[in-house]
Amino acid sequence: MPEVRRSFCRFCHANCAMLVTIEDGRVTKVQGDPDDPVFGGYSCIKGRQLPEAHHGPQRLTVSQKRGAEGFADIDTMAALDEIAAKLGAIIAGHGPHAVAVYGGTYAFQNSAGVGSALAFAQGLGTRNIYTSVTLDQPAKVYTTMQYGSWMGGMHTFAEADVAFFIGNNPIVSHYGPPGGLPPFSPSRRLRDALGDGLKLIVADPRQSDVAALADIHLPVRPGEDPALLAGIVNVILSEGLYDRAFVQRYVDGLDALQRAVAAFPPAAAAARAGVEENQLVAAARMFANGTKGVVSTGTGPEMAGNGTLTQYLVSALNILCGRFCREGEKSSIPRVFTPVTPRRAEVAPPMTPYGKGFPASRFRGLTHLGMEMPCNVLADEILTPGEGQVRALIVIGGNPLVAFPDQDKMARALAGLDLLVAIDVNAESATAKRADYVLAPKMCLEREDISNLSEWWYEIPYARYTEAMIEAPEGLIEEWEMLWELAHRLGTGLPLAGGPCPMDERPTKEAFLDLMVAGCAALPSQVRADTVDGKAVIYPELHPIVEAGDPDAPGRFDLAAGGMPDRLIAYGAADQPTPDFPWRMVSRRSRHRFNSTGQNLPALRAKRTTNPAFLHPDDLARIPCGDGDIVRIRSAAGEVVAVARAAPNMRPGVVSMAHAFGDPGIGPEGVREHGASTNRLVSESVRYDPVTGQSLQSAIPVAITPA
Structure with missing residues (x-):
């Protein structure tokens, strides 16, 4: 039964x-x-x-080793023996920085995945730890650390009477940054909130699912989010719509911000951003006149070339309007599995997010951002000889060949490694096909997990510990167990928040998780014990109330930090792009794809096989081409071919394609079946954010012709 x-x-x-x-x-x-x-x-x-x-048949159920005749099955433990021996030789000959670890999006889906990857890299002593965070949204890390944070937390969507989404389509992406729309039945939740009186502003170059529901839709020109936001700040400051008491008590640098946005009066800002002046002004007043609710961004604006500047202005808007939980209120996003921090009506002092004192890359003056190296130096770290050259790469649940900028360069880098190990459920991923070893892990319903990844969106103290539902194929273990086995063989450790992981005998998942999230409100073992019939555990007593701030606390938001006002002035004075590339390519999410993995499931492929180029019908006539025709899309860095699709909701002059697609081993003739990767249109060393190293991966200037 x-x-x-x-x-x-x-x-x-x-x-x-x-x-x-x-x-x-x-x-x-x-x-x-x-x-x-x-x-x-x-x-x-x-x-x-x-x-x-x-x-399904696409599932990898046994580990693989590359040989002269291609891949052959290998026992996972035997593979780990061989990999450890190769890693040991590389470290002995070239030092620990010769080894790199990359945790992709799928690595985050195992609650121990990224934590164990970081611990493994720290145990080895390598600076080369990478995750997908620095590919798509590193500016959120930067601004959180650079400008300080409110210890009581930001307003949540549940209590908002106004919301402002910038380049974020959470109905499709299921991504809601702090204060944004949580990914819990997002369409129904948004419609219910609108029915209860929520005012919604959306800035997006296309009429996305959420933009279609907005009170004000600002079809911003791709890459010009800073102009739009600077104009909105200008209106709020000039009309005195900001929270004066909050700013006086907690904010420095207001004069520097006012000086910077003076170059963006509404008419000029609207012209630069490509929106109507009256709509920009209306959006500023609508947001400022709300009582609760925040501005939030998706990944697109950060990938559009001015990520840190955009996120700085988003932070400035939220700070100016005081969109934070105050003394006596419930603190937002209580979090059960995250280390407990004080919740006070107070600004936590900023932390240095990068630079002096951080492990440094050999390229472009970039350093660790927080705990990790920017992804966009990895190809150069592999290809460039010298001390610190990366010679071995372990990829956990990721696909650098389709996710990283400059696909051909990354292909050369992967081919030049002494050792490439991919931990992947699908041997047909573009990166796994080029690996020396492909290690098959357990999948989610075959393992225990906690809800630590998603608790950044829970508005109540909600926690889960799930048991394995079914047995895994014989011989498979989890990603964190593979890293433990490698560390055990190499004689290195796995430093965790609660102390060193035991290395004499592999611990249970529960014990590992307890160590990994030590200092949290309730340990995973406690949540497991409290779980009944697999249901979530709610801990009302763990929902903190914002306490009074320390009147002598030195922390203040500093809107002049990081030289951002000067960067905004420089942005306003910069020359506009030449007409050689008259279209702007923006990234998009798809209901039927999961970033760089998961595209090969039959039910999803039945919905869409390729990566279409969505264009306004007027642009199809301008090219000229018809719906379904193949077009050639060229940038200063490269070109791709794609299937053109008519999309009346697109802003004219904008083409939209999904990020992280395609395989350089499949030529243009396979475009209808496999699609192409937009990372062939960008370079990580030409246009990149000087703070985070993030490449221009959206708002890419392109030309389009019939193929």
């Missing part, structure tokens, strides 16, 4: 509550859990493919 058990999805970071139907040891169905107090039965099309993901 079928058995139905409770768990949660780990296909993406939303971690939706699921009912899992199991029959004869196989998952036959997953669906949203209607009794869950947060998700209320919601699930998405990608999450509902977990049965096929686990049992």
Whole structure:
């Protein structure tokens, strides 16, 4: 008889509550859990493919080793023996910095994945730890550390009467940054909030799903988000709409910001941003006149060439309007598995996010951003001889060949490694196909996990510890276990928040997680003990109340920090792009793709196989081409071909394609079946953010011609 058990999805970071139907040891169905107090039965099309993901023919169920005749099966433990021996020789000959570890988006879906990757790199002593965070949204890390943070937390979407989304389409992406729309039944939740009186502003060059619901849609010209935001700040300051008492008590640098935005009066800002002046002014007044609610961004604006400047202005807007929880209120996003910090009506002093004192790359003056190296130096670190050259790369749940800038350069880099190890559920990923070893891990319904990744969106103290639902194929272990086994063989350690991981005998997942999140409000072992029938555990007593701030505390927001006002002035004075590349390519999310993994599931491929170039019908006539024709898209760095698709919701002059697609081994003739990667249009060493190293990966100037 079928058995139905409770768990949660780990296909993406939303971690939706699921009912899992199991029959004869196989998952036959997953669906949203209607009794869950947060998700209320919601699930998405990608999450509902977990049965096929686990049992379909694309699933890698045995580890692989490359030989003269191609890949052959190898026992995972035997593979780890060989990999450890090769790593040991590389470290002995070239030092620990010769080894790099990359944790991709899929690595985050195992609750121990990224934590163990960081611990493994620290145990080796290598500076070369990378994650997908520095590919798409490093500016959020930078601004959080650079400008200080409010210890009581920002307003949540649940309490907002106004919301401002910039380049964020959470109905599709299931991504809601702090204060934004949480990924819990996002369409229904947004419509309910609008019905209750929420005012919604959306800035996006296309009429996205959320933009179609907005009170004000600002179809901003790609890459010109700073002009739009500077104009809005100008209006708020000139009309005195900001929270004067909050600014006087907690904010420095207002004069520097006022000086910078003086060059962006509404008419000039609107012209630069490509929006109507009256709409820009209306948006400024609508946001400032709200009582609660924040400005939030998606990944697109950060990838559009001025990521840190955009995020600085977003932070400035939230700070000017005082969009933070005050003394006596419940603190936002209580978090159960995150280290406990004081929740006070006070500004935590800023931290230095990068630069002097941080491990340095050999390239472009870039250093660690927080705990990791910018992804966009990895290819050069591999290709360039000398002390510190990366010779071995371990990829965990990622696909650098399709996700990193300059695909051909990354292909050369991967080919030049002495050792490439991919931990992946799919041997057909572009990176895995080029690996020396492909290690097959357990999948999500075959392992224990906690909801630590998604708790940045929970507005109540909600926690989950799920058990394994089914047995994994024989011989498979988890990603963190593979790293433990390598560290054990190399004689290195895994330093964790709660102390060194035991290295004499591999600990249980529960014990590892307890060490990894030590200092949190409730340890995973406690949540596991409190779990009944697989349901989420709610801890109302752990929801902190914002305490009074220390009147002598020195912390203040500094809007002049990091030289950002001067950068805004320089941005306003910069020459506009030449007409050689008259279109701007922007990134987009898809309901039927999961970043660089998961595209090969039959139900998802049935929806779309290629990576279309969405264009306004007027632009199709301008090229000229028809809907479904192949077009050639060229930038200063390279070119791709794509299938043109008419999209009336696009801003004219803008083309939109998904990021992280394609394989350089598949030529243009395979475009309809496989699609192409937009990273072939960008270079990490020509236009990049000088703070984070992030490449221009959206708002790319391109020319389009018939193919």
